[in-house]
Amino acid sequence: MASSQEKGFGRALCIITGASKGFGWSLAREIAPLLKPGSVLLLAARSGDKLQTLQADLAASEASSAGLQVRCVVADLGQKEGVESVIAEAKETRCEDIDHLLLFNNAASLGDISRYAQSFTDMSEMDSYLSFNVSSALSLTSGILTAFPQRSGLQRCVVNVSSLCAVKPFRSWVMYCTGKAARDMMFRVLAEEEPELRVLNYAPGPLDTDMQLQARSTSADENMRKSFADMHEEGRLLTCEESVAKLLKVLLEDDYPSGTHLDFYDL
Amino acid sequence: MASSQEKGFGRALCIITGASKGFGWSLAREIAPLLKPGSVLLLAARSGDKLQTLQADLAASEASSAGLQVRCVVADLGQKEGVESVIAEAKETRCEDIDHLLLFNNAASLGDISRYAQSFTDMSEMDSYLSFNVSSALSLTSGILTAFPQRSGLQRCVVNVSSLCAVKPFRSWVMYCTGKAARDMMFRVLAEEEPELRVLNYAPGPLDTDMQLQARSTSADENMRKSFADMHEEGRLLTCEESVAKLLKVLLEDDYPSGTHLDFYDL
Incomplete structure (x- = not known):
């Protein structure tokens, strides 16, 4: 595949949600060197401070001097306006200038894990x-795909x-x-x-992140807490970097069946 | 299993949502004769007229004279108040009088199938x-299970x-x-x-209902429309009665693994 041979994603618009920490943060750092000059890395998260720190880090790196433009959008994706602001920012990228569109739907919340299903009466x-x-x-996803429709020479x-x-x-x-x-x-x-679109459901494995800390400390179920605590103590949690590396390898090789669910441990 | 030997569900509180037509309507009619005197059949739907017709039908049947109480709740389950009114009505049933609680989460909508995912920008x-x-x-489900907690002699x-x-x-x-x-x-x-609760995800198969009519007439995808139209023309759609019969058989035999997904065609 072309992108695998080049060891990169070409001139891309790469959008990452939940980029201020954890998996999204690592993904931003690891993908930046794989984007050719003229690419745009669009980072969205609720925390403006953390995004700015990440942007500064990336600006100081080789990727930036190689002509990568990093843009940040402070947005709450739980709100319609938040989604719209990410789409609006993406539209600033000139469609004809890119040959790869990458959208990482990473933003997510754990939800209330301190209670059992029976308590969700509201x-x-x-x-x-x-x-x-x-x-x-x-x-x-719909907004971005609509803004960057299928065309020859554009891989989405x-x-x-x-x-x-x-x-x-x-x-x-x-x-x-x-x-x-x-x-x-x-x-x-x-x-x-x-059928022209490439879609991947990637399960990154148990990552050593804030979410894991929350999982092992607040899960209502004792066995869940213990299981996560054991993974942590025994050093079985993955770093975001190693999970991101596997995801990027899969994307560059580009031979997964579109729509499939791939787990870190399956790869 | 006890309930299978008795060929019925004992003295039950049986709640069916979306009971005014289709699968829910058939389920109400077919389950009524399997409920012992003193049972309550609680039917919920948005359409009061159709529920009343069903209630009258059931009142005229043998089940009613056998001491089955049929109660209707006109409720929109898309609204908090609708859910609460079903729970409130269920609570009118004296918990200690029943030995079986059956809740059928049947109400559902097809959603807009006339468009592709990419158009769902709002x-x-x-x-x-x-x-x-x-x-x-x-x-x-949470409200009903909380109102009728686990106790010896109650099968839920x-x-x-x-x-x-x-x-x-x-x-x-x-x-x-x-x-x-x-x-x-x-x-x-x-x-x-x-673990004490019995939970079943039952896929009833392609039923000859209003929803199927909608499916074959409004699906955006041509192959989907054709596939449903063919099923209809070739008489391959199932009647609600035959699918309900299979579900009731599974419930009476009561040996499925709790939480499993069972399809009409697997059985």
Whole structure:
């Protein structure tokens, strides 16, 4: 494949949501050197401070001097306006100048894992959760794909940062599991509909992030807490860097079936 | 199993959402004779007229004279108040008088199948869809299980009326597939959390209902329309009665693994 031979993504517009920390942060840093001069790296997150720090880091790196433009959008993707501002910023990129569009739907929340499903009697809680974690990812993806339609010479790829929880239920994680299962299916439908588009549901494995800390400290289920604590103590959590590296390798090789669910441990 | 030997569900509180037509309507009619005197059949739907017709039908049947109480709740389950009114009505049933609780989460909508995923740029559309089809089912289930807690002598069972779309993506059906995948996972988590509870995700097969008419006439994807039209023309659509019969058989035999997804054609 062309992109694999070049060891990079060419001149790309690369959009990463939830870029201020964790997996999204590492992804921004690791993908930057793989983007050719003239590329745009668009980073979205709620925290402006962290985005600016990341932008400064990237500006000081070789990638920046190689002509990479890094743009930040401070946006809450749980709100319609947040999604719109990311799309508006992306549209500033001249479509005809890029040969690769990469959208990483990484932003997500764990939801309230301190309670069991039976306690979710107030539907507005699940409504808000699904709005941020499911509807938002669809509307952002749709908006970006509409702004950058299929054309000869443009390779388009959408990644959903998924989870084992998309395919396996876990006690006290009803929000997270439900949201991830919904997202996987949503992107599978998109893959069916758009044969030219490359769609990947990537489960990054158990990462040593803030989310993991939350998982091992606040999961209502004791076995879940213990399982995560054991992984942490025994050094079995993955670094974001190693999981990002595997994702980038898969994307560069570009021979996965579009719409598939790939787990770090399957690769 | 006891209930299989008795060929019935004992003295039950049986709740069916979306009971005014299609699968829910047939389910109400077929399950009524399997409920012992003293049972309550609680039917919820948006259409009061249709519910009343069904109630009158049931009142004229043998089941009614056998001491079955049929109650109707006109409720929009896309609204918090609708869910609450079903729970309030269920609470009128004296918990200590029943030995079986059956909740059928049947209410659902097809969503807009006339468009492809890429057109869903307005997140409020998916928000409303998921609220009615996912959050509502969780809050109703949680509310009912909380109102009728686990106790010796009470068998509790929750059925999610699922679909092949919960496990397989279809073009132009992004809402329906996403919602059904989310529901399946939500009920799988519930099954993990509540080992005493019986949870079944039942995919009823392609039914000869209003929803099928909508499917074959309005699906954006031509192959989808053709596939449904062929099924209709060739008489391959199932009647609600035959699919309900298979579901009731599974429930009476009661040896499915809790949380599993069972399809009409697997049985």
